[in-house]
Amino acid sequence: MKFIIILFLLILSNYLSAQNLNTESATKFWKIIDVVKKDIPISNELWSEFRNAKADSLWFGMARQLDKNYELYYRNAIEIVFRPSNKSKLDSIINLPKDNSRNLQNIFVIGMYQNYFLNEQGIREFYKRVSETAYLDTIYNIAITMLPKKFKKPTERLNALNIYIHGIESGANATRHGIMFSMAGLYNFEKEHFGILGAHELHHLLRVSKLKGSIQSNHKFAVDIMESCLNEGSADILNNLPVFEKPEFTDLKTMTLINSEEKLRTIDKWFSERFADTSKTRSEEEIATLFNYLGGHNPGYFMARTIVVNGFKNELRETIDNPFHFFLLYQKAAKKDKSKPPTFSIKTINFIKQLEKLYYNK
Template identity: 30%
Template sequence: MKRFTFWLLALLLLLGPHSQTASAQTVNIDAALRYWEMTDALRQDQPLTDAMWESFLAVPANNRYVKSVFGSNLADLNSYRRAIEVVYRPSLDSLRQAKLAAKKWYYVLVNDYKQREPEYRQYLTETARQPAYLDLMYRYAYEYLPQRAHTTVQNLQLAYVAIGNDAISEQAGLVFSLKSAVDWNKPKNGILEAHEMHHQLRPGLDFSFAPESDQALLWALNVVLNEGVADLIDKKAQLASPADSAEIHRWLLAGAPGVIHKLDSVLQVGARATGPLPAISYYRRLYKGSTGHLPGFYMSRIIERNGYVRPMLANVDNPMAFFQLYQKAAQKDKTHPPQFSAAAVRYLKQLEKRYVAAARASAKNASEAAH
């Protein structure tokens, strides 16, 4: 199968008061093309063999996306594989219809890819030829970043996959599922890409020097900040869209108060030092697999609504500051969102004093050594 890699040049990004130097962008669609090659065989009622599946997963963008979204959950990944075979093979159509009638999510998702394939193919063709979002993703990301982070990513790698409904941002670049790229951008073009670009540009702190007993909690606090601030770029626009509002409420807002109450309980345990804190697996379950979107978007909305965006961006690398700003905003907010206990806030301040200055000093030293 012929491979297509499209080299794109953003000639000038007029973002803010200063022009940014253009850099090459690579948009790779190999993973999507391999998906359609694989499903063409399934349409001929060929079985989805281990060899076909492993070859599909070996495509770099598929490999990165699957590792990020499914992790070590092989049961879910195998369920997704089965859904692909059932949806595309003619001899399994009665089973497909039964799964769709039962609203089994993986079958609904794969069926969307089957039914909308012409739309997705057209999107890829237009995106590869002239991606309209290249300047927008920086412009929108900069709105929720401090001035020092208004930079560009050199030789940015972007890729599209034809599986799932998510996007990932890693050092190796950005990977978008076609469904998320098409649907999530409907309220405002470029906001999904801007969300992922925010992750590339946001200054972060390395807390790996902290003792293992604190690592999971620091991770849990940091992912809430990481996704919460970036969600103001795209989830806020989706919340204002009649087509998406109900889903955003269901997914990210309705359950957030309960999650905040449980985080408060964890922080109180830490404050009392009466026992070990939960492992990362606990927080993944608590966040419903959202890696911090829940309760991050809920918290960042409260912070923004009550006028604390500027201090939030000034401390966009500091998860403990984010939680303390939420506390101030919640105390002020007329909708009476849940607040953290006094003991939890004291513990957040202890964690901040213990780790933030040291992490910032380490980052500064590393930067100076690199230059």
């Protein structure tokens, strides 16, 4: 499981609190790259300066919980990829077959090569653009396209928000410390659609579900599933829909949509069983397995995309605080969709409506 989580961390990642654009980590990353490209090894002093930047310290702290060698893998990857004297070693690693023979160190090297080495000049130029732009205003204006039209801008909250730009991997994470973006992640998503990845993360902060009361233990699994699917699926519309048809997003698209229909059938089975038998419930581990340990992206994006392409985007926006309606709206969209995606049984629909009456605060 740890291997799966780290793999996803290398591809996309999923963790909130951004007006203050902190580029300390990014600046120090390029300082290291400039040194290593001269075939000079990274000194402990230089590395300490880099890893003690706020964003890096936070990231490495989280990553260490997944693998104690994470930071070492990353440091080694920089030297293998960017030091000219390591070219033969780099060539041997990037030409490895795409199978389980790749160990974690090699995966870090390949990620560094694909994300930063091949795109170095483009990322440097893009990073400069982000640094010189009112980035928060840009991503806010995109994020609110998936929020109710009468949404009130939380100015004070936004002014207190921190955005960190760093050079680790290719993800975008939302933590209690702030929104953290890797330069590679921003570049990959935003080089042609400026602001969409940032909008995804900001949407998580701005969207709040109106749930009420204490959720019963035998209802919690269902509410958690619906909330996760809405949370990630609605935000994914902002950044995935514009780019997923491009070849470079094939792997991420596959991961986000693989077996989505089967996952919906599983959810239907679980919900209908629970409606018929109040003793039926599902564990957190079962839910995590259903989601491939990636939160509600899959099948959330499949559901949100089905809703949007069938003409119900405005209704989704106006009910973005209601995870129960998200599932009911998917049902309506799926019945309209000519590709005939899975629909829910009457037992499942009745169960969702029952939960909505109990827990949605109108």
